[in-house]
Amino acid sequence: MNLNLRNAIIHNVSGNNQQQLEDTIVDAIHRGEEKMLPGLGVLFEVIWQHADEQEKQMMLQTLEDGLNKTQ
Known part of the structure; x- marks a missing residue:
């Protein structure tokens, strides 16, 4: 991934509160x-x-469980 894209994404959500991040x-x-x-x-x-x-x-356990449910 281009570092500029990563920085742009972080910049776009920096300062957001929890509700905005969830949205x-x-x-x-x-x-x-x-x-x-x-x-x-x-x-x-x-x-x-x-x-x-x-x-x-x-997080890894949740990911593993979720992936197993999609199979």
């Missing part, structure tokens, strides 16, 4: 547009970078 995430998921995926990826990257090991394990 951004929900909107991206509901639209289901491929062009929204990089933005969600950048948001996940920020979450991952600031999570402790327990939170990372919880």
Whole structure:
């Protein structure tokens, strides 16, 4: 991913409150547009970078469980 895109995405949501961030995430998921995926990826990257090991394990478990349910 182009670093400029990553920075632009972070800049666009910096300063947003929790409700605005949730609205951004929900909107991206509901639209289901491929062009929204990089933005969600950048948001996940920020979450991952600031999570402790327990939170990372919880996210991985949630991801694994969710993927198993889609099969």
